[in-house]
Amino acid sequence: MTTVSTDKLYDQYIRPSLFSEENRILLGTSLMIMLAGTFTLQFVGHTYFADGYLDVKAPGFWIILGNAVFVTSILLLNKQAGQWTWSNLGFAKPKTWWHPILIGIGLLGTLLLLSVYVQPYFLELGPQRDLSHLMVIRQNKQVLILALFLVWITAALIQELIFRAFLINSLDILLGRNKWSTWVAVIISAVIFGLLHAWQGIGGILFTGIVGLIFGIAYLLNGRRIWPLIVAHGIIDTISLVGIYNM
16 A cells, blocks of 8 residues: 655645646636736836836826736636635645744845845846836835835735746646656746846846745745745835835
């Protein structure tokens, strides 16, 4: 009689799968639509409406929210079709609480070091990033609070849910869930995450791609859970926004 280890059973509980070829086709089609849609919204938003990202009366603000609703809808569609649980999508309870805490601390420390010592070299590869649309935050508490709300919901939560838990697992499935598919999925997701930040120039693409790779590895090291990734992502963005506020 063949026995299956507890770790393998736990991995199957966390790692989503599909039960039919129809679901696989739906997943692949959904990913193409999601990526095409979010790239288009990002391009239009940053090209024409970036100045209004933090103005609830401006189109830019609603493009951000619209993009968040769009990608979340794609995820929910596939969650329902694939009969996935939220544990399959990164929200499983950890076996021990110290492990995600250590992952989060390590991830946050790595990001801070990269931001201070590595990012400046990447930024020299192309034109300076245009952050003028964020300057409305300076000494404006109301706008700062709005910006913090947006980054914690649309960046920290939704980006980690979509571009780590959903995208990596979906690519893993579409690649056949073999010995190397998970790591290939992490690399592809990092490339996509970097390209999604094309508005930051070539340096921004490369640096953000590296960050995406680090987040993907941390996601796997944490047993396919995104709790520490959300917190680290949110803290890094909060530090940046508070820094702009204090300028």
